[in-house]
Amino acid sequence: MNISEFYCGNCFDAYKYLGAHNSSSGTMFRTYAPNAEKVSLIGDFSDWEELPMTPVNDGKFYELFCPEAKAEMRYKYRIYKKSGIYTDHSDPYGYGCELRPDTCSVIRCMDYYFNDDEWLRSRTDCFDKPLNIYEIHFGSWRKPEKKDACEWYNYSEISDELIAYVKDNGYNYIEIMPLSEHPCDESWGYQVTGFFAPTSRYGTAVQLMELVDKCHRNGIGVIIDFVPVHFAVNDYALAEYDGTSLYEYPSDDVGYNEWGSRNFNHAKGEVRSFLQSAAAYWLDVYHFDGIRVDAVRNLIYWQGDEKRGVNTCAVDFLRNMNSGLKKRYPTVILAAEDSTAYPDVTKSAENGGLGFDYKWDMGWMHDTLEYFQTSPMYRSRDYHKLTFSMDYFANERYILPFSHDEVVHGKAAVIQKMAGDYDCKFPQARAMYMYMMAHSGKKLNFMGNEFGQFREWDEKRQQDWELFDYPVHSSFNRFIKAINRLYLDNEALHRDYDADNFKWADCNSEEDCIYAFFRKGGNSDILAVFNFSDWEITDYPVKIGENRNAELIINSDWESFGGETPDGGSEFTLTAGELVMDMQAYSGKIFILRD
Secondary structure: OOHHHHHHOOOOOHHHOOEEEEEOOEEEEEEEOOOOOEEEEEEHHHOOOOEEOEEEOOOOEEEEEEOOOOOOOEEEEEEEOOOOOEEEEOOOOOOOEOOOOOOOEEOOOOOOOOOOHHHHHHOOOOOOOOOEEEEEOHHHHOOOOOOOOOOOOOHHHHHHHHHHHHHHOOOOEEEEOOOEEOOOHHHOOOOOOEEEEEOHHHOOHHHHHHHHHHHHHOOOEEEEEEOOOEEOOOOOOOOOOOOOOOOEOOOHHHHEOOOOOEEEOOOOHHHHHHHHHHHHHHHHHOOOOEEEEOOOHHHHEHHHOHHHOEOHHHHHHHHHHHHHHHHHOOOOEEEEOOOOOOOOOOOOHHHOOOOOOEEEOHHHHHHHHHHHHOOHHHOOOOHHHOOHHHHOOOOOOEEEEEOHHHHOOOOOOHHHHOOOOHHHHHHHHHHHHHHHHHOOOEEEEEOOHHHOOOOOOOOOOOOOHHHHHOHHHHHHHHHHHHHHHHHHHOHHHOOOOOHHHEEEEEEEEOOOOEEEEEEEOOOOEEEEEEEOOOOOEEEEEEEOOOOOEEEEEEEOOEHHHOOOEOOOOOOEEEEOOEEEEEEOOOEEEEEEEEO
């Protein structure tokens, strides 16, 4: 670590110097506490008696080599304020922590040999390739049988089952909600105390490396959620770490946020270096394929409020972090969970943008779900909620998300959001997901959505896997698998950010709630047609051009998916360059067009 770069906010490898570094001869401990009166090390290796640490470099760093400190031993730093009062803190750069409610840092063995060279050599940012993300909360995807509800599988135990399920369902990336150590299960990992420590709920650092390695050897990429906006208020962690506001703002006006946690002070170089190093750590040490940055709105604007103006220091931090990460790891994915209209989020930092590869299209998500929540009798009024996103899809590189945020806190599960009674919800959801897959933009779907889970997500419970015993849910999942594979296999659906790749065939059938558009590929094009009304439309025509052949490759209303149309039947005619078809209520069809 370059000390000057650390202070300037240009450091990406502080974790290699700071923290607890174990070897066969003992452990070297280092911490940064510039305003402390003194610092001592306490732990299992000293029977929790103080071992004074030595000020080094400019006197603001403290270190101690302890031969007795071995892997899996616990420790803390006892940091004395100028007043003489001390607080025992966990290690900001620690590689491991105790299981909550215990709060010590844990010395971790970090020795693991990856076997994913082939994956890393061929990995790309997926700009011109499919990116179909399955978002999970690790602790509630599946829970062990015959154990208390508060217990979990570890990273190793769940790996084979998770990978097989993801592959079978047609996803090529997994996104895991935050794995950094956090004290409160209900925070889902978004209020962090250990930014370099995989949560001990699910096992050790090496077990997490094994999970990522196995994913890569099975052709699955892994993205991790990253939270550089705020941190948990617990006094044993980052809060007033050296007796002063080292990581946070000193003023409560901007020091606390809407979640009750402390905001990082991105004006300070050491804070920027801390966060940049944490992002690099997950990409470097664990071979993660990308980070999804949470709550970007609260970085762009003070307290996430556009009226309070742009937080220029936080924006500069984002540009510097993203630029530095792409230089070091050019094929990783940097995604922004951003609900603002701030421009150039996915433009390179060198050209004045924020430097993300992708931005979540929150506007598309809200418009789409609101449309399908609306009774069909009013959808003609709201018709252009589904055409508006086509006007701006080329402005940024978007991911279309149906994420965990849409299935909690009284919002209802995605399948439950569909208008009407039980029997109406499944065909609408099938048609909606077909629309999502045909729409320009990469894809993200939260666990449980893929088999029509009606219950809102609860981090304390596993997914309702017993629903697969019910034909309507297993049929719905069969459809999701089919539409996912169609997306993965068709080049026309991967060229998302070229304005010439998309063309409307019909965006003016307000009264019938019909939509039709083309996606252009190399050797073949895609035509997607949708009827989102609650009545059948007969003899609907679409001009595809002379001398073109059409093949119907999927109909959301096929019987195998739970619909009413026999699979593979003759469902259209083609005469003089015009397709004519019947469109069942709440249905979608996708054709491949060839010259």
